Every structure is written in structure tokens, then in C-alpha cells.
Amino acid sequence: MDSCLLFATELYALPILRPLAAAAQRAGQRVGWVVPEAVAGYLRADEPRLRSARAVRAAAPQAVFSAANWVPPGFPGAKVQVFHGFNAEKREPDRGHFRLRGFFDLYCTQGPATTEPFRALAREHRYFAVTETGWPKLDPLFAPPPDAPSLRPADGRPVVMYAATFTESLSSARAMFDTLRALTARGDRHWLLTLHPKCDPQLIARYRSLEGPFARFLESDRLLDMLRAADVLVCDTSSVIDEFAVQEKPVVTLRNRRPKPFMLDVQAPGEVDAAIDAALARPPAILAALATHAAAIHPYRDGRSSERVLAATATLLAGGYGSLARKPLNLWRRWQAAQDVRALLPG
Structure with a gap:
């Protein structure tokens, strides 16, 4: 894999996807970001934003990593779900964390509590693979960069x-x-x-x-x-x-x-x-x-979940998960996604 996209529809997606982008760049991959205007102002100078559908096609990504519950189905490359959060049990399972929307080829799960339910769904539906990788967002939590700022007060107050x-x-x-x-x-x-x-x-x-x-x-x-x-x-x-x-x-x-x-x-x-x-x-x-x-x-404490996500994606692209079934043809959801993409990428 030599090129990938990071798909971030909300501000909270940036800390989820940034460790993954850094790991991809360390591996020599080209990285591009697709974000709305509300998020674009938070991108750093070294985080290139793709502003049109033409630019996305020209980037020819082998994989698109999404922290949202959807991803544009027309984008090139495998569609990989890395989740926008843990399962907070706000809703019943079939309406919450384990709800399938038919967009993804690979789910990279955070730990046993989510891996087993998604593997059961994969056996039932057969159009996606599941690998437990840990969550990229937590890589800096367990392996913070040397310049990570501290918010603790100097006076030692709790x-x-x-x-x-x-x-x-x-x-x-x-x-x-x-x-x-x-x-x-x-x-x-x-x-x-x-x-x-x-x-x-x-x-x-x-x-x-x-x-x-x-x-x-x-x-x-x-x-x-x-x-x-x-x-x-x-x-x-x-x-x-x-x-x-x-x-x-x-x-x-x-x-x-x-x-x-x-x-x-x-x-x-x-x-x-x-x-x-x-x-x-x-x-x-x-x-x-x-x-x-x-x-x-989330049993992982090594700060290397991003590398495991990239390895799982490489396995998917190499056919290591076997032949997957075709995704469901959900015309209504795909139409909605197309409208959202037009607003996001007008060109």
C-alpha cells in the first residue's frame, strides 16, 4: 500500500486518525485528508486536504480509513472502519455500536468486547472482515510523543x-x-x-x-x-x-x-x-x-495499534481474508452518501 485517505467528518476524528496517518507516513505511504470546512481549519500544514472528487481519484488510495459510521462508497480503495469511540451502550446493539450500514470491507476492533460481536456479524453477512488491532486514538495515550503537553498544575492539586x-x-x-x-x-x-x-x-x-x-x-x-x-x-x-x-x-x-x-x-x-x-x-x-x-x-498498552491497522489493511488488500461477498445494495443509504459527498467535495 503506497497511498491512503483519512476521512474525518467531525473534529473529534482528528485525534483518532492522526496516529494512523503518522504510522502510514513512517511506512512511506502518501496520505491525504478529506474533511468538511468546519474541520479544515484544524488541519496542520503537513496534513494535505483533498478538496475535490477529482483530487481523490487522482490520489488513487488503496485504502480509506474512516472514524465516522459511513464512508463514501465511490471513493477508490478498501473501506476500513476504525470507529469514532468505544461502545458506550447508549442504544440497543442493533441500533448502536454493532449496527451495520454496508459501507466497510474491514472492521478494526478495539478489544475482545467488540471483536467477538463483530466476528459473529461477519460470519452472518460475509461481506467484511474483522481484525482486533486496538484503537489508533489511544496510541499517544500509551506512547506519548516527547513534546506532548502536560495539563497538570505545578502545585500538585488533584x-x-x-x-x-x-x-x-x-x-x-x-x-x-x-x-x-x-x-x-x-x-x-x-x-x-x-x-x-x-x-x-x-x-x-x-x-x-x-x-x-x-x-x-x-x-x-x-x-x-x-x-x-x-x-x-x-x-x-x-x-x-x-x-x-x-x-x-x-x-x-x-x-x-x-x-x-x-x-x-x-x-x-x-x-x-x-x-x-x-x-x-x-x-x-x-x-x-x-x-x-x-x-x-482495549488490552493493548504498546501504543502500536495504528501499525496493526495498517497490517490488517495490507492483509485485506492481499486477499488474506479470503473471498468476501458483495456489499448489500442499499440504494437509499448510498444516495444519502452521494449527497453528502457532493457537499463535501464539490469538484
Whole structure:
């Protein structure tokens, strides 16, 4: 493979795909990015954006890596799903993480908890392959670059991160605002705050107003820096929980949809403060549950998941997964994808 595309429809896709792009470039491959205008401003000078369908065809990629739940079927190359998050169980399996849309040739799964369900689906549908690789986004979490910035305060205060899901019915962002205003002003902890970039802009503005001596608000492209820095995460029902938990650091959740043994789940914002104190004490039972959960969702700690994704893609291109069936002819979904591509790549 000498050329590939990175397909990023949202800002949160950049930290997922950047480690993969870096690994591809280290292997001598040409890399191009397909992104909308809202994301283009966050690309770096060494991340070339392809602006037209003609440019995509000229690039002749052997593979397209997507962190979205779709990929343009008309793009050249194998279509590889690397996922936009862990399985947060926001929906039932057939409507959530394991929903098939008929776009992908290869699913690169994060750990046993997702590998086995996707392999069962592959046996049933036969038009895609599945390989467990780990998640490229977490490569810098376990093998951070030497110049990775630290968000920890110099005074040694414990660091608490707050994040919320975009799904309004499950989000704690509105309910937690007044509590966070009090906790971030108190000064006994340092706070790192973030919201999903598609949240209500007025809500994001309110959260930005919490910035001060003991709190910072950061965009989702700084998520890995926040995950590394924080001692405890406060959240609701979001895949960020799993991204944090793979470090075996404790998580406080507010009304999680399906609380698990590693979470300190509470029912009201007023209970969050005491739960943070309990989490900072690192109870042995919670730590044991965290270790079990981390092994199930992402057992890789070597920071080389991107290389495994590239190797799995090379196997696919070489026919190493055998003859795959034709993808389903979902005309409605393909029509929708075509409209989206025209908006994304007008030329």
C-alpha cells in the first residue's frame, strides 16, 4: 500500500486518525485528508486536504480509513472502519455500536468486547472482515510523543476532568452546570472541562465561562492531553468513559445508562463531590474492576495499534481474508452518501 485517505467528518476524528496517518507516513505511504470546512481549519500544514472528487481519484488510495459510521462508497480503495469511540451502550446493539450500514470491507476492533460481536456479524453477512488491532486514538495515550503537553498544575492539586455525551437525553451537562460552577471556584482541585463539539453553542459558551484559576475549558482535539492529565473523570454515558478507564483511573458517573462495577455512579449532581473524594482514594475493589474492564475493551498498552491497522489493511488488500461477498445494495443509504459527498467535495 503506497497511498491512503483519512476521512474525518467531525473534529473529534482528528485525534483518532492522526496516529494512523503518522504510522502510514513512517511506512512511506502518501496520505491525504478529506474533511468538511468546519474541520479544515484544524488541519496542520503537513496534513494535505483533498478538496475535490477529482483530487481523490487522482490520489488513487488503496485504502480509506474512516472514524465516522459511513464512508463514501465511490471513493477508490478498501473501506476500513476504525470507529469514532468505544461502545458506550447508549442504544440497543442493533441500533448502536454493532449496527451495520454496508459501507466497510474491514472492521478494526478495539478489544475482545467488540471483536467477538463483530466476528459473529461477519460470519452472518460475509461481506467484511474483522481484525482486533486496538484503537489508533489511544496510541499517544500509551506512547506519548516527547513534546506532548502536560495539563497538570505545578502545585500538585488533584486533576478532575469533566465531559458529557452529546446525546441530550443522556447528557449531564445542563444538570451539572451549577454544581461545577461551585466546585471549580473552590480551589481544592484543578478542573479540565470539555463538551462535544456538536453541543448547543450557548451551552458551550456557558461552560467556557467557568474558566478561571482552577479550571480550563478545552476543545475535543485536546482530549488525549486531558485524559493523560486527569486523576478522575466525571461523566454520564459517553465513550470517553472507556477512553479514560483503559488507563485504570477511576470514573464518577451521573445516572449512567448501564453502570458497571468500575464506575462510581451517583443519581444527583449534589452527590458528585463526595464521589470524587471516594475515587481519589482509589478503592481496591474499583481498581480491580477497572483492570478487568480495560482488558476487555482495549488490552493493548504498546501504543502500536495504528501499525496493526495498517497490517490488517495490507492483509485485506492481499486477499488474506479470503473471498468476501458483495456489499448489500442499499440504494437509499448510498444516495444519502452521494449527497453528502457532493457537499463535501464539490469538484
